Structure formats: structure tokens, C-alpha cells
Amino acid sequence: MQYPEPIAKLIDSYMKLPGIGEKTATRLAFFTLDMPQDEVDEFAQDLHDAKTKLHFCSICGNITDQDPCVICSDPSRDQTRILVVEQPKDIMALERMNEYHGLYHVLHGVLSPTTGKGPEDINIKSLLTRLQQHTEVKEVIIATNATPEGESTAMYLARLIKPAGIKVTRLAYGLAVGSDIEYADAMTLIKAVEGRQEM
Amino acid sequence: MQYPEPIAKLIDSYMKLPGIGEKTATRLAFFTLDMPQDEVDEFAQDLHDAKTKLHFCSICGNITDQDPCVICSDPSRDQTRILVVEQPKDIMALERMNEYHGLYHVLHGVLSPTTGKGPEDINIKSLLTRLQQHTEVKEVIIATNATPEGESTAMYLARLIKPAGIKVTRLAYGLAVGSDIEYADAMTLIKAVEGRQEM
Numbered sequence: 001m002q003y004p005e006p007i008a009k010l011i012d013s014y015m016k017l018p019g020i021g022e023k024t025a026t027r028l029a030f031f032t033l034d035m036p037q038d039e040v041d042e043f044a045q046d047l048h049d050a051k052t053k054l055h056f057c058s059i060c061g062n063i064t065d066q067d068p069c070v071i072c073s074d075p076s077r078d079q080t081r082i083l084v085v086e087q088p089k090d091i092m093a094l095e096r097m098n099e100y101h102g103l104y105h106v107l108h109g110v111l112s113p114t115t116g117k118g119p120e121d122i123n124i125k126s127l128l129t130r131l132q133q134h135t136e137v138k139e140v141i142i143a144t145n146a147t148p149e150g151e152s153t154a155m156y157l158a159r160l161i162k163p164a165g166i167k168v169t170r171l172a173y174g175l176a177v178g179s180d181i182e183y184a185d186a187m188t189l190i191k192a193v194e195g196r197q198e199m
Numbered sequence: 200m201q202y203p204e205p206i207a208k209l210i211d212s213y214m215k216l217p218g219i220g221e222k223t224a225t226r227l228a229f230f231t232l233d234m235p236q237d238e239v240d241e242f243a244q245d246l247h248d249a250k251t252k253l254h255f256c257s258i259c260g261n262i263t264d265q266d267p268c269v270i271c272s273d274p275s276r277d278q279t280r281i282l283v284v285e286q287p288k289d290i291m292a293l294e295r296m297n298e299y300h301g302l303y304h305v306l307h308g309v310l311s312p313t314t315g316k317g318p319e320d321i322n323i324k325s326l327l328t329r330l331q332q333h334t335e336v337k338e339v340i341i342a343t344n345a346t347p348e349g350e351s352t353a354m355y356l357a358r359l360i361k362p363a364g365i366k367v368t369r370l371a372y373g374l375a376v377g378s379d380i381e382y383a384d385a386m387t388l389i390k391a392v393e394g395r396q397e398m
Contacts (some may be wrong), residue, residue: 003291004264010249011244018230019223030250030288031217033262040250043212050209050231051239063232065203070327089229092202 007033056088059130061106061123063088071104078102079134081142084127084157086110086150090143102141105130111151111156124157131166139167146173206232241313244380247255257350259304262287268301277301278333283356289342301340302381304329309348310355320362323356330365338366345372 001010010117011109014025032040056062064070066144071077072090080101085091091104119125131137140161144150158168173191175184177187201207206228213224231239254262256268263269270276270290280301283289290303308321316325331335339341339360341347357367370392374383 004253004262006245006248006252006264007262009241010245012247013238016238016242017227019226024218026288027218028216029249030262030286032246035215035250037213037250039215040246042208043215044246046205046209046212047239047246049205049226051234051236053205054203054232063203063206063229065205068260087229089225092225095366103299159376191301 004118011060017096021127027164056106056108060104061088061108062091076101079136080129080138082130082137082139086145086153094143102139106153107144107153110144111146112149119156122153124160127157128160131161132163138164139169141169141171142169254308255305260287260301260307260325261290261302275300278335279337280340281326281329281336281338282342284342285344287351293342301338306343306352309343309346309352311348317353321352323359326356327359330360330363336365339367340368340370342370 002105003011010024010029010032014020014028015022020028035043053065054063055065057064057067057072059068059072062069063073065117066073076103080099082105083094083100083102084105084107085094086107086109088106091106094100094104105123105127106137107122107124108126109117110123111117111119122157128172129179130142140157142154142157144153154170158170172195173188174195175181175188181189202210209228210221213219213227214221216224219227219386221324227251234242251262252264253262254264254266255265256266256271258271259266260333261268261270277300280299281304282299282301283304283306284293285306285308286297288377290305293299293303293360304322306321306323308316310316310318310321320389331337339356341353341356353369357369360367371394372387373386373394374380374391380388
């Protein structure tokens, strides 16, 4: 016996999401059957809206429902700094700290020889155009992830941008706040020692 | 800065699913944005269909898109046995073993004094009516979960059904196949010893 088709199809749809296997998808599908009709309808509508109403900001590449996005169109933000991230969700993490008030640029990926991602496949060209057009930019802060790919993308960008006389910085590596040295991996410790600061 | 509304709403919808917190919901929502349009539309449609096209079988309470369900309407199945489960998904687990060819009955819950679920709140009455109408039923196999609530529901049902001269059985307790005695909990070991069988 198979599941009735509507639930089998819903399980298949849930399984397309990352980290959700058959067992979890089945649990979610049966949970959906127990949800109130209006919540399920809202869920379906939200899926549709997220896909149709959102697009990438034509300036920075952030996800937005207006163009330019709220950050790019906010004149009160520091126009002299651009912080470069891999993904739109990184912007949210940085905005939550409420400390940085400059602009952003989203690469939508990193250079990755293993998956064949070259400079043309990520949002680098628009960053360079942006730097040419907006000569008020004095600093590019590279906040790619602390991974080998993130690191090599950062170095690639630094080599491209520094010749134009723009300061290029990279987020600090080190121990996470609240973490134990005992459990820190060797690379993090090396970086934490290298980056030590005078007290 | 907040997320644009369409994505914030989608995150909220994902968070209504069991076991999905804000971080996972955010990851799923951003993943959704990267999915092809047709897959997202299909997902939305599947959610809608699952809710509108499925209902409970009027005989056994299983989830179905036809009434009676494929099992109840299959004359080749053994009409003398009814296996009682808590939830429709339990039927799928049992059907996968391809060993049992009788009928089913879904309680849609268990008796639970802590959550105030009494005999009227679960699908017991329809089981008794079914047994009265179909005198060919010779055995009721109770397959509620191996929890205190599942156990007391099984005992409650046995007391109701046995006086009608119908055999009532309960799935065996014991060690899971492939499990280590070392890691079995005390209750399981007690049940495994109690239920030991001659070799």
C-alpha cells in the first residue's frame, strides 16, 4: 500500500528541503494534515509570495521587495564603507549587531575551484563597477565565511580592489565569545594568537 | 533592519512546523528562494491538495483520498482481523512489513488523563459499532504505542471487546532486532524476559 497521492506528493515536496529526509518529511506532512485550513493556505501563499515578490537589489544584490533595497536607499547610512558578504542572510546577522552602518554587497557565493565557480559566476563585476562609480567609498570590508573558499575569495577581491587605492579589510579571526580554548580547533587558535591585541 | 515581509512571513510559516525553530526556518526560507519557481508552486499546491483532497476513511479512520479507503474496500484482505493503531502513519509502517493482510482501525490518539483525553475523544465508538456489525471479526490486535498511555488504552479496549467473545491480542514487547542488551532500558528487558519463547 502506498500513501494516498496528495500526501505522497506533499512528502516529496518536503523532502526537497535541505536536511529533511523521508522520515521527517512524513512527520511534517502528517502534521500539515492536522493544521487548521487557514494556516496551510497561508503557508502555501507565503511560499508563492516569497518566490514572486522578492528579488535581488540591483545595487547590492541583497534580497528585497523594493529596488533599491532599504539599505541602499537609506541616505543616513555611511556611504564610504561597503561590507562584502557571501549570502543575503549574512547581512541580517550583521544588521542584528546594530554596530555597522555602512553599505553591503552580496556575492551570492564564493570562488570554488571544486564546484567550478569562477569570478564570473559570483557578483564581483557589479562590485567593481560600484567602486568605480562611487568614488566616495574608502573601505571595503570583506566578510566572507572563515572557510578555505571564503578566504581565497577574500584574497582575490583584495588583489582586485587595493590597486584602486581603496582600503580593504577582513573580519577578525579568533575565539568565539563565550567559547572554551579547550574546545577551539587548532586553526582558530593559531589565528587567535596571530591576531592578539595589546591590552 | 527586518527581513522583507514576504520572507519574514515564510519564516513564520516554516516555524509552525514541529521541530523547526527560527534558525532552521530561516535556512529553509532562503533555500525556498533559490528553488525553481515550478517546484515552489508545486509545493504550495501540494500543501493545498493535502488539506483539501484527503479525509478520514468513514470505516477505519485511515487517511485516504477515496471512501472507503483502499484497505477497507479490498475484498481480498482478511476480514476476520482488525489491527488497532493510534495514528494513520502507523498503518504505513505496518503495511511496509507486508506480513499482515487484515483490516485496520485508527484511534486518532490514546486515552490520556494528563491531557484530558477520554474514550469519547478517540475513535473507540466506531470500532465497537464495527465489531457489532461485522460478526466475522474474530481477532482484534491492539498495536498502540509502547507508552503508558498506549498501554492503558490497550487494556481499556481489551476490557470492552473481550466480553463479546472476540480474541484481543497485543503486539509483543521485547528487544528491538539488532539492538544490544547492554543498551536496552530496564522495562524493555523485563518485558523481554516475561515474553521469552521456547526455542
